[in-house]
Amino acid sequence: MTETWPVTLDLHAVEVDEDLIPALKETLLGCEDVSTPVTTALHTADFIEWATRQLTIGPTTAEAGLFDLAILNPPYRKLNTASPECGLLSDVGIAATNLYAAFVALTLRLLVPGGQLVAITPRSFCNGPYFKAFRREILATGSLRRIHVYESRSKAFQDAEVLQENVVLHMVKDAEQGDVIITSSSGGDDEAIRERVVAFATVVSPNDPNSFIHIVADERESAVAGNVRSLAAELGCIGASVSTGKVVDFRAREHLHMEPQVGTVPLLYPVHLRDGRVKWPASNGKKANAIAVNAETRRMFLPTGNYVLVKRFSSKEERRRVVASVLESGDLGTDELAVENHVNVFHHQGSGLPLQLAWGIATYLNSTTVDVFFRQFNGHTQVNATDLRSIRYPSVEQLRTLGHAARDGARDQMTIDMLVDRFVPELNGS
Numbered sequence: 223m224t225e226t227w228p229v230t231l232d233l234h235a236v237e238v239d240e241d242l243i244p245a246l247k248e249t250l251l252g253c254e255d256v257s258t259p260v261t262t263a264l265h266t267a268d269f270i271e272w273a274t275r276q277l278t279i280g281p282t283t284a285e286a287g288l289f290d291l292a293i294l295n296p297p298y299r300k301l302n303t304a305s306p307e308c309g310l311l312s313d314v315g316i317a318a319t320n321l322y323a324a325f326v327a328l329t330l331r332l333l334v335p336g337g338q339l340v341a342i343t344p345r346s347f348c349n350g351p352y353f354k355a356f357r358r359e360i361l362a363t364g365s366l367r368r369i370h371v372y373e374s375r376s377k378a379f380q381d382a383e384v385l386q387e388n389v390v391l392h393m394v395k396d397a398e399q400g401d402v403i404i405t406s407s408s409g410g411d412d413e414a415i416r417e418r419v420v421a422f423a424t425v426v427s428p429n430d431p432n433s434f435i436h437i438v439a440d441e442r443e444s445a446v447a448g449n450v451r452s453l454a455a456e457l458g459c460i461g462a463s464v465s466t467g468k469v470v471d472f473r474a475r476e477h478l479h480m481e482p483q484v485g486t487v488p489l490l491y492p493v494h495l496r497d498g499r500v501k502w503p504a505s506n507g508k509k510a511n512a513i514a515v516n517a518e519t520r521r522m523f524l525p526t527g528n529y530v531l532v533k534r535f536s537s538k539e540e541r542r543r544v545v546a547s548v549l550e551s552g553d554l555g556t557d558e559l560a561v562e563n564h565v566n567v568f569h570h571q572g573s574g575l576p577l578q579l580a581w582g583i584a585t586y587l588n589s590t591t592v593d594v595f596f597r598q599f600n601g602h603t604q605v606n607a608t609d610l611r612s613i614r615y616p617s618v619e620q621l622r623t624l625g626h627a628a629r630d631g632a633r634d635q636m637t638i639d640m641l642v643d644r645f646v647p648e649l650n651g652s
């Protein structure tokens with residue numbers, strides 16, 4: 223590939239941490255000491271303030287103007303909407319829920335048309351509702367040329383305790399979107415890099431209102447994606463919906479009870495979900511087992527019934543991202559129950575599901591195929607209701623027969639996969 227490079231390089235670095243400035247100055251001086259004429263400028267500044275100022279005063283009078291190339295390894299921190307950063311960002315029309323997203327969105331804005339950006343970030347922006355505006359913004363502003371994914375959740379940033387996969391993005395501003403190169407390796411030291419070139423529509427489906435970014439690193443995974451997408455049904459078509467548990471425990475603290483008692487109903491946390499079923503009450507002494515019944519709490523209850531419960535955060539020990547359990551209507555011995563916010567719940571219009579359908583949904587979700595598919599768009603430990611809504615499901619008939627066979631069977635991974643293979647043949651390409 224031939225690129226036209228400017229004859230001189232005018233290099234700008236932005237860093238807020240004053241302790242790093244001496245080392246950074248030295249690095250920049252080293253950059254000036256090469257044959258290509260290079261001038262450097264170090265801005266000891268908050269990047270959000272600096273970049274929004276550039277954008278507000280406009281490129282003609284800005285101290286740095288617009289850029290041809292940008293490389294960034296931005297910081298990660300959640301931004302709440304009341305933060306000063308969000309105020310500055312909204313002045314330039316950017317909605318970002320994390321510092322890294324704000325840095326990438328601002329940097330794209332600071333590029334000239336045809337300018338290029340390379341950024342290393344967590345993979346969490348690829349899915350989930352919190353990053354929807356960010357995905358829309360970057361996909362509208364630039365074209366995706368290449369994505370590298372570090373598949374190990376722990377290796378790439380061992381020292382920073384970043385427990386999620388990381389990606390390196392290469393984007394070109396205002397360029398026509400063509401195929402995307404996807405490469406993957408396990409961690410920073412892994413020399414074995416796999417590479418695929420895929421149509422953009424397989425990375426971001428043109429029909430997906432959420433603009434999820436699917437990173438499918440090899441052919442086997444690609445076949446899995448094709449098979450899952452070929453399934454008959456969207457969640458709504460099988461008579462089920464999924465929601466996040468309504469009880470946010472720190473807001474309902476005064477109503478919580480460690481032990482069930484008269485005037486309470488069971489409250490289900492992830493700790494109650496074990497081996498594909500609900501084990502309630504739990505005796506670990508850390509989480510409440512019950513919530514008081516009163517006018518304030520009642521609107522958060524579900525009537526007794528068969529539900530599928532999925533942990534929103536899988537623990538490090540869990541092999542799969544999606545961990546689904548079945549609650550049967552007789553399990554708790556009460557007329558009502560409540561679900562805590564760290565659990566997603568599959569229901570039918572706020573009530574229970576037919577028993578076999580519940581078992582079928584849980585067994586399908588616990589399959590290796592769904593796990594492989596899920597990892598293609600979800601690179602972190604969080605499983606949102608939107609993610610579960612976005613995937614396709616087998617038909618009601620298939621789920622019922624699968625559920626019937628699974629209910630009394632073993633619940634080890636091999637048995638689950640064997641049953642899913644047998645009752646949903648589309649998943650192995652048949």
Ligand SMILES: C[S@@+](CC[C@H](N)C(=O)[O-])C[C@H]1O[C@@H](n2cnc3c(N)ncnc32)[C@H](O)[C@@H]1O
Nearest residue numbers: 236237238239242267268269270295296297298
């Ligand atoms: C993930 S580190 C990357 C460090 C270095 N660029 C590298 O690639 O190894 C993020 C850097 O951003 C800096 N930083 C954090 N918040 C910042 C802000 N608001 N403005 C500018 N720099 C910031 C940190 O001090 C840190 O040096």
